Amino acid sequence: MSTATAPHPASAANADLPVLEINNLAVSYRSNNDFQRVVHNVSLQVRPGEIVALVGESGSGKTTTAQAVIGLLAENGRLESGAIRLNGTDIAGWSEKRLDTIRGSKISLIPQDPTGSLNPVKTIGTQVAEVFQIHRRGTRAEIEAGVIDLLARVGLSQPELRARQYPHELSGGMRQRVLIAIAVAMRPALIIADEPTSALDVTVQQRILDLIDGLREEYGTAVLLVTHDLGVAADRADHLVVLKGGRVQEQGPTAEILASPRSDYTRKLLADAPSLAKAQRVKRAGPRPAPEGGHAIVVEDLVQDFPLDRGRRGAFRAVDGISFKVARGTTHAVVGESGSGKTTTARSVVGFQKPTSGRILVDGVDVTTLRGEALRQFRRTIQLVYQNPFASLDPLQTIYQIIEEPLLNFDPLPREERARKIHAILDRVRLPQSVLTRRPRTLSGGQRQRVALARALVLEPQVLVLDEAVSALDVTVQAQILGLLDELQQALGLTYLFISHDLAVVRQISDTVSVLYNGRQVDSGTVEDVFLRPGSPYTRELIGAIAGQRNLPMMNTSNHFVGTGQ
Known part of the structure; x- marks a missing residue:
């Protein structure tokens, strides 16, 4: 394997320590001259090789929590209090310049929109190579080889051809694989996957989630999965953190929450999820012709x-x-x-x-x-x-x-x-x-x-x-x-x-x-x-x-x- 794709896994000595630990996180947004708190004292942990899902409706605070972790809050957002520890180091107060040293190498983001997240005027190979260049990993030849290797690893056919193509020449699923390649290039300790499959067809969604799962198992990477899809969370996450109005309603092992949800809100979310509520058809089964028939x-x-x-x-x-x-x-x-x-x-x-x-x-x-x-x-x-x-x-x-x-x-x-x-x-x-x-x-x-x-x-x-x-x-x-x-x-x-x-x-x-x-x-x-x-x-x-x-x-x-x- 080339220098460009050298691994950066968590050490075996720290395997039992959380890769990510959030304690009492509070985030607010400025509206006019006032700040309104939207995340209230959220705490959670993600361990090596584990998938923890943040689930909830729009406005629940799940994306804001994820953005705070990687330091990408909107301009009107501020972190009011709390600790964000990455491999034991609190990064909550770090400057933008200091955060840039760990983005991509220690912590990566797979964004939701594969169309809007890639530069339309740069080739796929150029965009994947940038993460190696930013972190100064490898010679030009090693980076070029690393790009092809990455595109092949995420399941893109003809990786040499894909490297020369532009985003509009790829399907939505292929573009999402490119974003995953960029996210895993430095083999970070933590990947934040923000609704990574919400815009994809069901079979493409399954392949993308299988890909993230396989890379997690291979590299021992921790994954914070942000999703409103309870079916995806039920299938893929080891632990669930249920958010409503910026507050944790409950959290714990996925199987336990699915079997015996404690909060009324979680029960409602699960009951409303079509992929889970198989016994609850909206209407009685079978065609129901109107009186006039036909x-x-x-x-x-x-x-x-x-x-x-x-x-x-x-x-x-x-x-x-x-x-x-x-x-x-x-x-x-x-x-x-x-x-x-x-x-x-x-x-x-x-x-x-x-x-x-x-x-x-x-x-x-x-x-x-x-x-x-x-x-x-x-x-x-x-x-x-x-x-x-x-x-x-x-x-x-x-x-x-x-x-x-x-x-x-x-x-x-x-x-x-x-x-x-x-x-x-x-x-x-x-x-x-x-x-x-x-x-x-x-x-x-x-x-x-x-x-x-x-x-x-x-x-x-x-x-x-x-x-x-x-x-x-x-x-x-x-x-x-x-x-x-x-x-x-x-x-x-x-x-x-x-x-x-x-x-x-x-x-x-x-x-x-x-x-x-x-x-x-x-x-x-x-x-x-x-x-x-x-x-x-x-x-x-x-x-x-x-x-x-x-x-x-x-x-x-x-x-x-x-x-x-x-």
């Missing part, structure tokens, strides 16, 4: 081609012969990884693009034949709710204006009637009337998604297409939105086309499902049939990759958990 959506032999880039002949087939039917008043899920064709299918059903061939009937109307005003009016029947509630709402509009806009586009109603509809739909999605004068930035993620639902429902459509509509939400907020969707479906007789990569959520909310792989449908049927008797190896792989299955059999049934059922 199918709200019929898709037959859908094909969607897209022309290749300039200079290249032919077309790329994104969807290849997909067929399914959705009974009125039920939920049909379309699942698969990025690139599987699920979003392309959804856009075709909504009428945003004309398919290459095939037939799509929505409420008896062939969408593929509609043009102009007929197509515009058709969109009153079917509405789309997007994934990201932070990006899908106009930041300059008030909530009233956002919900009113579809009425202005379609219904020439008097102002008083529009107001009545807006107030009624706000009640329906369980938002207070006081939000109508506010703007999206002042609302939480869950509130914004309720606004998005209100905007979609104000026209009284028959069908909602939900494109990853809960994937950007914390587990508790996600559970609230899923419960709301079920209430709305039962009250209004809605039909849902639910687009998702999260099979745990699909199992919880859907009646029927289509599994897509590389544009083809490889499995379809009722949720129970597909999950219990998957017909394709790909579906089996997807189901096997659902986080949270490793520790399920040991859970106490009094807490509403059951075994895997596989």
